[in-house]
Amino acid sequence: MGNEDLTRRSFLAGLGAVGAAAALGGCATSATPKSADQKSGAVTIQSNLSSPQAKTAMEALTAAFNKRGGAQSSLNTVAAETFRTQLPTYLTSATPPDIYTWYAGSVALTYADKGLLLDVSDVWQGMGGYSDALRKLSGDGKGKQIFLPTNYYWWGVFYRKSNFAKWGVRPPTSWAEFVTLAQTLKGKGVAPIGLGAGGNTPWVASAWFDYLNIRINGAQYHRDLLAGHKRFDDPQVHKVFEQWKTVLPYFDPQGTAIPFQDATTSLLQGRTGMMLIGTFFADAAPKDVLDDIDFFQFPVIDPAVPVAEEAPTDGFFASARSSHVAGAKEFLTYMATPEAQEIYIKSSSGTVLPANPAAKDAGTPLVAKGKEMLSKAADLTQFFNRDSSDALQPTADTALIKFLQQPNQVDSILTDWQKAAEKVWSA
């Protein structure tokens, strides 16, 4: 037979291999030593803005930077999903790209904590006009600035003005009115609340969790929860889901079956009445309906809780191992100027707000309304993954999609969520 022979042999062989690998393992896992030498040549910008429109905007931006005649930059665009999975590899490589497109908040701090991000505090010295909120958001919490914000956008409950007029309804100003509105729409045969958490965009459902949590428990509780200082099976989190259950009957039954891009189509066609979504969804709308789109603020639930809004902030950070530190800082300094931010907004779809208060936004009524809502907010959050990490997002997707489909199992869902989150936090 030789079977016993086979197993014993392979076992011994395996043991030997593991030993050898352990001895050599450092090779794969150690971060390659830092190359301190500063090189001449272009500053490399690694960008995840790969869709044709956003890519064009980034190209315009780097071209404008290069025309100034100082340091030169070269733009390198890769797909967003590729970028996300490769970012740790980029940052730990011996010859990393210098600058990266990324998001403000906890999702950047992970890398700062490992010492992988360049200290750009001196760039911030020339940025007096920036709000304290943005300054704080871009710090590492230990006195260093590690991020440079360029623009931000807002989330709201979007709807089509002509559809609301046709149905004879008006945007609500309180939670009670919101529920009444949903009832009215349902009576007219419209699915009141669109979602779009199917396909590859289950994360859209996190917006509901975020907003309900910051409306009921407040922004600070929300951030503590996402950082692992509170538990997902906490009674206060249960309250969020109890509240959610009261409007669940008004959600589009297709909500977990179609991705948000198709949910946008449903909204525009009037199959759904309204949708909690970020302004990026306008990129998925035909140009001729943009003027017909409006939004209202996510309704206040508990007036005692200071009103916070989601305002995800985009921008850049630089690698601590950059071999073009001076050039990288020059690039970031330019990105902070009104000129640069206006170029970007002009070439992009125009629903984002510039981070520099001196820069002009697109100036449409929609953008003005969004800007006003954020300026009145007592606190700003980023979004689920940005306030925690990309690693925690899948645990939320699993829990929330299950809740949307099986709301009665909320107890076990939250227990499982806590377990899954603990694995991520301890990783």
Next chain:
Amino acid sequence: MTTLTAARRRPRRSAEHRVSPLLLALVLVPLAVEAFWVFWPALQGFYLSLTKWDGISPPEQIGLGNYREMLGDGTFHLALRNTAIWLVLFGGLSAVGGLGAALLLQRERRGVGFYRAALFLPVVFSLVATSLIWQGMYQPSGMINKFLGAVGLAGWQHAWLADPSTALYAVIVPALWRQIGYVMVLYLAGLKGIDPALYEAARVDGASWWQQFTRITLPQLKSVNSVVLSVIVIDSLRSFDVAWALTRGGPYHSSELLSTYMYSTAFQSLRLGYGAALAVAIFVLAFGVIVTYLVRAFRESDA
């Protein structure tokens, strides 16, 4: 291994040939290339499975901790069960379907080139676009539900990919759609190798179609079968792209396979050590199935 045992039992035969350096080079050069780019990184992968690592900080040795976690990990058990279902359904149907298509399309006749190309096209077509189309077809208002409604089966309508009870099977269908043309090509090459004289002799003896199939075609396809079996096991256990593109293992792990779970653990949760341990588990399963089959096949051919 059995080879060794066999060689020891029959020293006469192994002494028949001297091993020339040229022959050794023919084997060792490819082996060295593979060793460098595959075995060496693989050893590091094995090493990683004994650590806790986030991809950034230095990995932390935890011995067999990852493997111990696997024993109590409900999602792992679910993924294991789904992978077994996948192996049976996807593997079995793609072998049967591929062989059937090859038998149907083996003979040169009018239009056969078109039919073959039609079955092979999904193999070559970009996954990004086809997964989008399958997602569209599976949607609540998609083509499949519209078709069911039109033929009076409205009761069967479903949110195929979003319903945990159907998601796994809904992913298997496009995976089969992509795999059958591939298996067909392997079988076509195999069928062409069968000596036509065998069939003629059988016909003279008055053998029926079925008798020819079971007594000539199947036995003659033996070595292709071991290739196909390996392909199926490899693809079932590693198959990742279709499942990832369509559901990412969701909704809530209902279509989770070992491969998707490994990927999301390593590259989304950034638990690369546990991800590596899952990869090792996949490897052990695949190796176990294939070696069991091959060692038996080798022994038969030695007998």
Next chain:
Amino acid sequence: MTATDARTSTAAAPTRPAPAAPTRRSRRGHPLRTGLYHLGAGGLSVLWLLPIALVVVTSFRSFDDISANGMGSLPHSFTLGNFADAWTDGGEMHAMINSLVVTIPTVLLSLALAAMAAFALSRYRLPLRRTILLVMLAGNLLPPQILLVPVAKLSEVLGVFDTLPALIAVQVGFGLGFYTFVLYGFMRAIPNEIQQAAVVDGANVVQVFLRVILPLTRPALAALGALAFTWVFNDLLWSITVLRTGSKMPVTAALIGLQGLYVSQWNLIAAGSVIAAIPTVAVFLRFQRHFIAGLTLGAVK
């Protein structure tokens, strides 16, 4: 070797065309059976082509049409512009060149190396030959995702990170085990008499390989060549692991790039996919003649 099965060594019909359909009657076109055949095979083909036809339809639609009416609706627009946009703005032309620059050498190199190894392992009584074969195959059983990080670091240490030759090397290394295994299966089945006859005529190892075994393995090489071309051409995993510069990325990565952070241009992706499928379809059509063409000998056991 054991391929000296009496039945397969008939060497009877050297250049016989297509073999062996079940019965002579059906070959002579019983009209009803022919009709049924085309109905069955045609129906199957249509079913198989349906999803791809939908991709083609999408590639002719405008973005505003898709976003206003949905992916699943009937087209309300017709444009050829998507192909031009994908080709130029999407950077597909450049990416296509990269893909071919990587794919062609990879396929040639890996098939050559695999044929060498398979030849030596299957035709000669080398020590440990089956163990070596299993070890080579085992390299393909490991989920490739787990090799990503080590391979990236390895190519960085070698100083070839972010170069196309590194991608070729990785792809060759990763394909070898499986190709060797497949070719071994086909080569092992070639009757020993043929090889012995050549040896008697004074052929050395290299001549046996090039003049006897390789020509007899042609159908398998062609089938494997077509499949290998498809895999390497459609690979995304290794390219994004070994490459970092957008302009070096192959066409698969360029297509993924058309998926934006939030909103994807499905019409462009569809058009790009249609373009990207052309080389692989061409290779399949070109190669299928070889692996379909009648073999000179009953070879596969």
